[in-house]
Amino acid sequence: MEDVVWSFLPNVLAKYPEACDCPICKHDVVAIALNQLPPRYVAREQGEIYTKLNTLEIQYRADVYAALTKAIMMVSENPRHDA
16 A cells, blocks of 8 residues: 555645655655555555555545545645755
């Protein structure tokens, strides 16, 4: 799940040019987004393939985009560093 969120981040972040894209803020955004999404644990390579196939589902993608958008807003309002 973490890999999926990281892979979606650049596309979502591009829609918010005013948002900070420093490493600290990016990590905060991903952490917040992951905490909003249900966990998807994989124990074997076969499970990883199944999880990657799920990224094609429209609702799954929408959930990740929504979680990232909300997280970007939260971090933008209160970054952990000086502007």
